Amino acid sequence: MLYLDKLLAQLAYPLGLSLALCLLALLFFLLDRRRLGGAALAVAIVWLGLWSLPAVSDAARLSLEGRFANRAVTEVPEADVVVVLGGGLGGGPRDWPYPDLGAGADRLWQAARAWHAGKARWVIISGGSMPWQGDRRPEAEAARSFLERLGVPDEVLLSEERSRNTRENALYSAELIRTRGFERVLLVTSALHMPRALATFRAVGIDATPLPADFEVMPEPPHPLRWVPDAQALADSTRALKEYLGLWVYRWRGWAVAER
Structure with missing residues (x-):
């Protein structure tokens, strides 16, 4: 199950899913289904590009990190x-x-x-x-x-x-x-x-x-580079999606309780 979980998770992440869509697009092109192939390829590019944007990556991570205060240990x-x-x-x-x-x-x-x-x-x-x-x-x-x-x-x-x-x-x-x-x-x-x-x-x-640590998302003023695709942003988005996917799977299996 550990190996299967890891494999299925990779297919759900932006890079894995986009590559799978590209392979599907190639299959459609080989079958002379050009419209379906073009649609699958377009979705792959848009999906990968979306999660590569720093602004989107920060929003995804902040939706998880923002649930907890970044406080000093003396306050706990x-x-x-x-x-x-x-x-x-x-x-x-x-x-x-x-x-x-x-x-x-x-x-x-x-x-x-x-x-x-x-x-x-x-x-x-x-x-x-x-x-x-x-x-x-x-x-x-x-x-x-x-x-x-x-x-x-x-x-x-x-x-x-x-x-x-x-x-x-x-x-x-x-x-x-x-x-x-x-x-x-x-x-x-x-x-x-x-x-x-x-x-x-x-x-x-x-x-x-x-007692959370390792807060990543910090306030930044708006600037154009936050809307330019970035490899690190893609990696950060993937980690955020991993947490959402993991939380959903854990709740489905009864391994995690709902939020209070």
């Missing part, structure tokens, strides 16, 4: 544990001495900030590795090392190294939370990912307080 309530989700760095091959920080590395900085601010005594790091990545270290293992370098002592870090997606993040973290008797939970992940993550944790009975 105290809890028993901080749960930080994977996605901030790569586990990397086992012979690499240092983790590879990714775009979501702010998640780990935020978890460290919360611990240093005295918001929780314990930190759970949730993140495994994908089966197609070969013999790599689980992300939680690499994140643990990085958090130690940020001054969070090893004895307060609890690792969950089995999860491969947000659903498993919630399931396996919930096991640790209940085993340890934690009641108040601060959930740390990227702001873009927080709606799905929070709904998934609540579906397994963990009513966490969101």
